[in-house]
Amino acid sequence: MIFAKNLTPHTQPHPFLKWAGGKRQLIPQMNIFFPKNYNRYIEPFIGGGAVFFHLLPDDSIISDNNPDLINCYRVVKQDVEGLIKSLKIHKYEKDYYYEIRALDRDRKKYAELSDVEKASRSIYLNKSGYNGLYRVNSKGFFNVPFGRHKNPNICDEENLRKVSQVLKNVKIYLGSFEICLDFAEKNDFVYLDPPYYPLSDTALFTSYTKKSFDRSSQIKLFEVFKELNNRECNILLSNSYSDFILDLYNDFKIVTLKAKRNINSNSKKRGLIKEVLILN
Numbered sequence: 001m002i003f004a005k006n007l008t009p010h011t012q013p014h015p016f017l018k019w020a021g022g023k024r025q026l027i028p029q030m031n032i033f034f035p036k037n038y039n040r041y042i043e044p045f046i047g048g049g050a051v052f053f054h055l056l057p058d059d060s061i062i063s064d065n066n067p068d069l070i071n072c073y074r075v076v077k078q079d080v081e082g083l084i085k086s087l088k089i090h091k092y093e094k095d096y097y098y099e100i101r102a103l104d105r106d107r108k109k110y111a112e113l114s115d116v117e118k119a120s121r122s123i124y125l126n127k128s129g130y131n132g133l134y135r136v137n138s139k140g141f142f143n144v145p146f147g148r149h150k151n152p153n154i155c156d157e158e159n160l161r162k163v164s165q166v167l168k169n170v171k172i173y174l175g176s177f178e179i180c181l182d183f184a185e186k187n188d189f190v191y192l193d194p195p196y197y198p199l200s201d202t203a204l205f206t207s208y209t210k211k212s213f214d215r216s217s218q219i220k221l222f223e224v225f226k227e228l229n230n231r232e233c234n235i236l237l238s239n240s241y242s243d244f245i246l247d248l249y250n251d252f253k254i255v256t257l258k259a260k261r262n263i264n265s266n267s268k269k270r271g272l273i274k275e276v277l278i279l280n
């Protein structure tokens with residue numbers, strides 16, 4: 001890997017997408033729990049990849065079940081120059097945003113776009129849309145409104161090129177989290193950052209894609225956690241500080257972290273919310 005792990009934040013590649021539940025702010029609290037030595041790094045809910053970009057592991061496997069997201073990682077890896085060229089065409093304008101957003105409404109036409117064009121659209125919508133959210137409706141259509149940014153950096157060329165370099169040795173898969181069991185072996189480090197179990201019935205932001213991550217998904221993930229533990233992997237798992245999660249992982253070590261999150265509909269009101277980090 002060409003990047004040393006002690007580079008300053010200005011020179012180190014960083015997430016190229018803003019992603020709900022991003023772990024960037026929690027890294028100072030998580031740092032002491034990252035294993036010092038491990039073989040491969042495996043992250044099956046990669047999202048924006050804050051932990052991955054912090055660690056810059058030499059040998060790694062990343063995956064997610066969001067096809068638009070995984071297409072972005074693959075295009076950044078394989079054709080960053082084509083992507084940069086395409087991103088430079090976009091404009092931060094409301095009508096233009098809704099035109100680009102509407103491209104997925106015609107499934108046939110959308111399927112005809114190249115992977116570079118699809119990734120360019122996804123990154124543009126992420127940088128220009130409200131709060132960098134990724135949200136699709138029941139038909140699978142992207143439905144985040146135009147955002148209120150001053151001057152969004154739609155094409156951060158320098159960072160995209162650095163990320164592309166970093167991804168050269170990374171294996172990238174599209175699929176549900178169970179896929180990690182196809183690879184994980186003794187002494188691998190597996191970081192699991194699923195959609196959180198909701199703290200209340202109204203706090204239902206569990207849907208990053210059409211299929212939501214419900215109670216039964218959390219239980220399936222717990223089965224995967226136990227299997228990884230049997231294989232003697234180093235595991236870290238993030239989740240909400242909720243009775244359900246605390247009970248489920250009762251036999252493992254649970255650490256409490258504090259995160260700044262929007263606590264109600266007014267995004268200016270941010271409070272400190274407890275979260276858990278579970279270790280084996």
Ligand SMILES: C[S@@+](CC[C@H](N)C(=O)[O-])C[C@H]1O[C@@H](n2cnc3c(N)ncnc32)[C@H](O)[C@@H]1O
Pocket residue numbers: 019020021022023024044045046047048049050051063064065066069175176177178193194195196208209213
């Ligand atoms: C909390 S986010 C991860 C955030 C990430 N750690 C970051 O720093 O940006 C959860 C991710 O899980 C993905 N996801 C949801 N259900 C999944 C599933 N069944 N299998 C794999 N990934 C899933 C979502 O697409 C989303 O990217």
